[in-house]
Amino acid sequence: MSLNKDILRTFLFVLLFAVLVIASLAIGVKQISWLDFTNWQNSEAPVFFISRIPRTVALILAGVGLSISGLIMQQISLNKFVSPTTAGTLDAAKLGILISMIMLPGMASLYQMGFAFLFTVLASLVFMQMLKRIQHRSLIYIPLLGIMFGNVLAAIGTFFAYKFDIVQNMETWLIGDFSKVLKGNYELIYISLPVVALTYLYANKLTTLGLGKDMAKNLGVNYDLIVLVGLICVSLTVSAVMITAGAIPFIGLIVPNIVSLFYGDNLKRSLPITALFGAILLLFSDIISRLIIYPYEIPIGLTIGIIGGIIFLVFIGKRMRYA
């Protein structure tokens, strides 16, 4: 019976996803006449192919990539509340891009992404080292440390940004925004595809990580290698999303938590749903962001920052009540 329920729920998710994809393609300042697309005028086809499709694809990939990243980080750190947002990863990526802009202005975005990648890997390693030193593995404590770590990275970033007068206002810099996604400047985000595939192949091994280091080793898994591969995957995805769209907080945090409520923690089972749900949430937030002050847009980073933050608060409240 529960299997049937699962299938039904999964089906509903897929349906929802499909509806959102169509909506995402349909909404925009420029009206596209859908009924007679054979007669699309010159301006309509380009809008569709240059802007709408890339945007929707980028949204889906970012949603999938970020929620999978969050899942990996949670397995590695054995903590449900660790994610790119709560481990300083986003801030490290920002810092990387900023440093690349200072050192080599006018660099291609591929290289900028390289810098972001380098910084996120470094930051993740530092953070993992910090975790190793701490015995106190309370659910709340580690994300707290991560947020503070991110704050310090952000302060370093602000220091350089101010000194070199690059960014007027760090607070609003690189807020996630898909409105500038166009054909030709979003393709880097495809990097998250192989990452997702890799994650799926390694799903069983990642599940064993969730049992703890000793248990994983006991089961014959090369723990350190898997952790390293996991961190590299996360860093790649986060950097790619950061370059294409900017910082999108909370997705990697709340999506895996919501999914694990319904589907448990066996990755082989929950991974596809996590990916799907990440895409759904991002598409949904993007549509809201586009409609709320139509014809203007609100950056999706803000919308997610509010919705995601509130959902996260609900989660901590719940956990604390049962803890």
Added chain:
Amino acid sequence: MITVKKVNKRYGEFRVLDDLSISFPKGKVTSLIGGNGTGKSTLLGVVSKLLNKDSGNVFVVDQDISDISSKEFATRLSFLKQSNHTHIRLKVRELVCFGRFPYNRGKRMCSEDCCIVDRALNFMELEDIADKYIDELSGGQRQRAYLAMVLAQDTEYVLLDEPLNNLDMKYSVQIMRTLQKLAKEFGKTVIIIVHDINIAAYYSDYIAALKDGAIKYFGKTEEIIKPEILKEIFGLDFEVIQRNGKPVCLYYN
């Protein structure tokens, strides 16, 4: 005299105090006994206005405690909870001086205040460590320091929640003697929670036994320290023997 009338207190579905009534006799030492979670601490908390009750009344003499201002209340009744720690750097003497706060509201200590503080320090044998910081003390020393603060508060009613926590036998006996003395010589009403049944039996005038948030038995010590009553309260077989006119309980079988 403190009178508790039909007090109820619940946490969620759980009734901690269930229509509890009792009158604590004036000028006597009364011990509360009972298993864990039977509502002893909650009862003291409600009487000392630390916890709000859901219904019922508590009277000090004839006055409802909710009608007494917090300032005045602190000069009439004092309470010490089980575990005490603070993160501020405070010397023992400074802590004991806080016992005079209800009287001087933190302004200058008058000579009478100083006198009472010295006496309290002396009572608890704390003179040698009066200038040490409380976070440097052992558990037992700290416990005595807090007790000295309560003594310095010099109230008619003294409520203590497991005051013998952390204390070795010597100090336990000393504290109990002190409490007896407070009751006999100064006419103070002392209500304590004690886990060691033999200490309770030896030093208290009255014993109240709690079960399921209500007073199951209440009376003079010799009326309560009986095998059948203790068995009902603690669920253990007891043997009570008399030694020099005082009961001693054996229950380790």
Added chain:
Amino acid sequence: MGLAILVILVYMFTMLGTRPDYVLPRRAIKVAAMVLIACSVGYSSVVFQTITNNRILTPSIMGFESVYILFQSFIVFLYGDATFQVIQSQENFVFSVLLMFGFALILYFTMFRKENVNVYFLLLVGLILGSIFGSMTSFMQMIIDPNEFSVIQKSLFASFNNINTELLGISAITLIISLLIGSRLLHNLDVLSLGKEHAINLGVNYQRLVQVSLLIIAVQVSISTALVGPITFLGILIANLSYEFIPSYKHRHTILGASLMGILLIIGGQYLVEHVFNMGTTISILINFVGGLYFIILLLKSRKI
């Protein structure tokens, strides 16, 4: 104390350049603002830590500053789009203070009232609240004027380089009144630092003490945020430095200590910014960097709580 005055003097009178008559009054205003900020942050942080009974939470870490800014944006939003001047006005200030007090009460009575609340839990909630309010503020500003979003953000709010001098007078008066009222609470706060139960046992009217303290904190956070914007880690830094260096449990001493540390830190920092970094950075950046690191150390040290 002497050191603080020395720093003020050094800041006032070194490198005057060729136009002392021009530079001096401007610097005096800055110094006055900085002293106000140091005192309000010092008092509010120390008192907040006492009533919440721990040493790592401060009003700004619990999101108070971001709430203030959110309210400011909200008020501008209500007044309508073009009147950005409203944000500077004094009625707005008073109104925001009232809203802040409401927020502080809600926060306190939903979160701190229960016994044995996990400090880390509160802290995480505070940080998340702060980030949500930050996003909401940006959101609000986008709605006000989507085209010039970032311009508004920059011009709307004060910073150390852009001190809101129009509010200096009313801020000073409000601060002095709040400190006068606050000074009467200090003895009670001393007792409260023993813990809630002891305070009640010793005859402190706990509820009223907490409410009045929160009102004062709300006022003071509003003052410092209105003058120079948010400085998240200043409070935690100066409060803990004060506990470290002032060997007294009395609030009279710790608050004074924290305020003096604040003066030292802000004015000393500003001196560094102006004369060492050549304005290449701001005092907020320095404080957030140092304070953030210090906070991580505090967290690592406090694991036993």
